[in-house]
Amino acid sequence: MPKGDKRSNGIELTDMVYDGQWGEELRGGLGQLVDGKFGGDEIREAAKNSAWVGWRNDSRPNTPVITFEFDKVREFSAVHLYCNNKFMRDVQVFSEAIISFSIGGRHFQDEPIRYTYVEDNIFENSRNVSIKLHHRIGKWVRIELRFSARWILISEVVFDSDVAQGNYTPESQKPAIGKDKKTTTLTKEVPISTAHQEDPLYVAIVVGVLTALVILLAVAIFLIVHRHRHRKCFASPLAKSTVSQKRTIDNYSGCGTSMLPENKMIIDCGLDVKSDEYQEPYQALKCAPYFSYSTVLLEMKDFVKDSNTALSDSSNYDYAVPELSSAPLLTKRRLDSLSERATDLVEDKLDLDTRRSGAGSIRSKHSTRSPSQQEVFIDLKRRLETTNVIEFPRHRLRMISKLAEGAFGTVYVAEADGVPEYNGTITSEKRLVAVKFLCHDATVKEREEFERDVRILAALSSPHLARVLGACRSPPLAVVLEYLELGDLCAFLRTAVPPAPHMLLHLATQIAAGMQYLESLNFVHRDLAARNCLIGKNYQVKISDFGTDNEAYACDYYKVDGRIPLPLRWAAWESVLRAKYTTKSDVWAFGVTLHEIFTLCRRRPYEHLTDNEVLENLSHLQADDGIFECVERSANCPRDIYDMMRECWRRDELERPAFAEIHLFLQRKASYIAT
Template sequence: MVTEVNLITHHVFFILLAATVRTQVNPETCRYPLGMSGGQIQDEDISASSQWSESTAARFGRLDFDNGDGDGAWCPDMSEPDGLKEYLQVDLRSLHFITLVGTQGRHADGMGNEFAQRYRIKYSRDGSTWVGWHDRKGRQVSMDLEPPIIARFVRFMPVTDHSMIVCMRVELYGCEWLDGLMSYSIPDGHQMIYRGLDVYFNDSVYDGASGLGQLTDGTWGLDDFLHSHIYGMWPGYDYVGWSNKSFPKGYVEMIFEFDHVRNFTSMKVHCSNMFSRGVRMFRQATCYLRSGSDWEADPVTFRPTVDRVSHIARFVTVPLGDRTASAIKCRFHFSDLWMLFSEVAFQSGSAVYNTSLTPREDPTHKVDDSNTRILIGCLVAIIAILLAIIVIILWRQVWQKMLEKASRRMLDDELTARLAVQTEAFSFHHSSLSSEGSSTSNSTYERIFPLCADYQEPSRLIRKLPEFAQSTEHLGRTGNTQSGGSEGAPHYAEADIISLQESSDSGTYSITPVNMSLFTGTDSSMKEFPRQKLTFKEKLGEGQFGEVHLCEAEGMQDFLDEDLSKEGTREPPLLVAVKTLREDANKNARNDFLKEIRIMSRLRDPNIVRLLAVCVDTDPLCMITEYMENGDLNQFLCSLRLKEGYNIETDFGMSRNLYRGDYYRIQGRAVLPIRWMSWESILLGKFTTASDVWAFGVTLWEILTLCKEQPYSQLSDEQVIENTGEFFRDQGKQVYLPKPPCCPDRVYNDLMLSCWRRNAKQRPSFQEIHTQLMDSLA
């Protein structure tokens, strides 16, 4: 519950940040009609190069508009030799962010058939310099303007044979451009060669000298600059970037020109921070402001907080101190080999709004002051909604716990009643674990199989599972006491961790609660690795409390086996996976992290990922493990099905969330993988080599299905437990996993089904399983 609340709080921050940044423009929602069809754009703001007649003048070129006075559209005089230069022009009176256009042919009371099959668009911010629009792939005609344009004047130019009559009605969609940014000047972007891949960081949509382009298109770059929001574009498309090798002074200079003098609050710059590839956000920004002809002598200097862990791209806010200017010159200093920007936005107040422009009434026009009030109101509403969601989640979880307890109690009663069926009953007597006395009681059970030396009485083991602890009361059995006088046997939820230690005499595993203290780095089996010898290469994934990085560990071979190191030789750095715990993680997460280190340090098996070393002397805590290039077994099998475009994740935190549905939570903290457990492990708490064979059979079934579905996917968790009860009762009603389509009959019938035999003594050994598999391959 606390985890979900923390996660929601974490998202609140990014929602508020996104809302703040996108107050100026959002291409996804900035699609309002600007007034051709609605009449907000006046007739005097619509002009044309020519007209066929007075009834087809420019003022009639409005989408979905016919007042009955004209012939239902603008129709140019196409009889002139320069007919290809005809245009319909719209003056929006101020800069607008335009994302969409719409066109129609002539109406003429339903009799008009003249329309422009093709047209081009030109736009201007000042009325003198015109730019032809084209999309990101160079095409010149589209209704959806991708990339969008920032303009005051827009021209529609029909493309047709000059001997033909062509007519147009148009509409523009977008919103007002509140930045006031008229143009920017930046150095040309550079090209990166990354692992043989050409990565271009040029401003591909820049619309000319002193123009606008990719830094103002409303699209943020992804964390990995090799990928793009736009399908089919080249690596690096979303970013404009530079290498410090071409800038001897160590900085990139940019100049931003605005429509009039403004009162600037801040500048937000979206930067890549993938430092494993030599890319970091800027080290320092020095900004000069100009209101007249000269730059001010005292610049604004800002140094962002250095982030040496996260690879996440982010907006960096540069405060401008409420200073006035009509132009800003900023120098961004390198902190690494490369510096990449994808978006720049300015926040300015309304103290000096341009009174020389007289904007008409426009439903999409909002001056900065009202926009700020709207923003504050939206943020307050978002916070209120999120608080309400948090309260609902907390309240729902309280009710879920209450209902869960009630449902568990009903399940216990039902299971107990079925276990007590009077068929072939037998009674047995058990003695107390206490040394001070003993008690006896009689109970009735169905016979599972003939009693043997390692058979463990259910009355002792079933109570280790809280789900079935109450069933002993219904069966009329007196609770045992452990030596020392504590009431009842310990169950999974009471143990800090479960230590499975193989018993050499009986072949069973004992379930022992371990009261483990915090790891202090004194465990002789795990040594402290020098943190400075780790070189971060790439972020592999991110969990709730930390991240997993691909790193190079220098000297790891010598560190692991000093006796085998040879003087004068130098082993190459070893690729490892480094799991880090964030410094702000809560106490429970920190304890779990340290316990995971203790457990993994004791595992030594060639088929299990090995914990190589730790870094726990200072924060952030790190565990260094072998790097699984192909992921775990589940991910590897999935990759066989999805070879095209499959991205393997090696983050353990993410894997834990990915496989969360494979575990069934019992009362308290314990979770069990019941879909892989034998029936005696679930109901009786009995873990043996035979129960491991059962789990192997399920895993073999997954392998042959390439992990297309979860075992017993058609059954709920409660139905899986009920199915184990059918194994206990042995009335032939138990459900088995079906034969995979590509599985040979003898593998399924002779091997898998034998692993799931009710009688554990009749299941094959692992040696027999190995022999059968080898015979199947022969």
């Protein structure tokens, strides 16, 4: 790596403890970037302790490149760079990092990982920048940093990696790269063949085969284009999208008047979650974004009259909240084995001490609910009986960009007209909607489950939940949901002008209101975060789940066994370590979401810790050893708000507040500040 530079005030930002070869480049050794010591926010004080290495953008012709050599070939999952951001002193986090890998150290891969950092000119604190490396293989890692300001200061670089399994050989050749001060050009060497002249007959056969392939390809392309011109709807939702994910600030809409046949929307509460298809940590159903389990589905047994919609006695919805000792990869066989033992159902705050288990307790719980809860419960049952999901004409949807891609299919942002309003009228304006497609190869059973889940979701009634607008029944099956003009709350807060404090409270109050509604039905979200909230005009907020499979937020998920995404920094300790999800684990996630709002989503929870260190921190709660470290209070977060966050992060879930209490507190706080 290049040696550091000296600032104008005499502060030396060179790696003074480097034990390798010294020159314009530092080679063959280790230094303070891997010594485990993190620099403070104040550069002068930290420089005395050799905490920062810094480079100035006008001191060298090229951007700084740091190359790491490891003892063995390794599989890399992430890298964490601890950076200074004193932008008032011309120091900022890099604008872009380009990361390449190599087995032998001479030739690096042609497709590096590129990571762009959103510029932060509000908070000057130092921070960890975590970059997912997507299990790339290499013994050498090269990191090239692009300047965002005059200076880049790095204190520590930490890799998350494991020794790679298998045999790997160094790269044998690579196109030569010619560089000058202005341009970078790729030149390809033409190998000189020493083989004998090929037989003319053999060459003719090869040419004939290639010609036939070209003709077949041309015919296939013609047929695809011809078919596309005659289709009114968007092409296959599984095709790779090259459309930019740019947000559209237009009004949005949707449409439809015809009804889906009721016999197609079956409320069949049997659960068969295959472990190889289970990709979303908070969803027990592939489509329903806002809940995993609810007692309402079991109690609907008495309200559904049609024999086709009756629940079998073996229904697994007895388990309102599964309390399992392993990761939530539940097969039907495993759930059936669990049905022999009782599983606790989360009660509301008034009945926390009288928790019961199993299907036999449902009746008694119904009688212990408060009148308001019982009213909401009965209303949902009525809506489940009467709700028909309208057919949404596909030709009124114009796809704009791909939003996410998960195990069930793909989610797109689309423009639509004729969107049904809350009062039943149809709007004439164009609006943005989200369209969730079911995989084209889904089985009949998966299709029926998809339709059932859409109907359940359509029965939810809260202005703070993204509602179902309709469904497209012709293949590929899709559900159309609300989407707001300004996109997800996380991206909005990062890039927009910071809202006033009372407006931040207004955002949090709306999220609490939506979660209070879900809590009253015992629905568990499992992935509450700013990325899963939408924001529209006048700071309107709605809860959704579109951020879960969004590639932009891949760094927010920890891969369990390398494949199951878990929102580790938002999840309650019992969810991570015991796979237990309740409305109280959602309360924990709400506390973290509140922290996001007051940091304008520009600081990750536990930003100074790696994923493994966050996991270790949560394990202190399981051990109850008193060492657990809460997320730090941000500078602009009021003390009483932070105290409420800490209440949400209590070890005992029964001591955490209910969303009804949280909502009331935030309402009063927002009203007080506004006046």
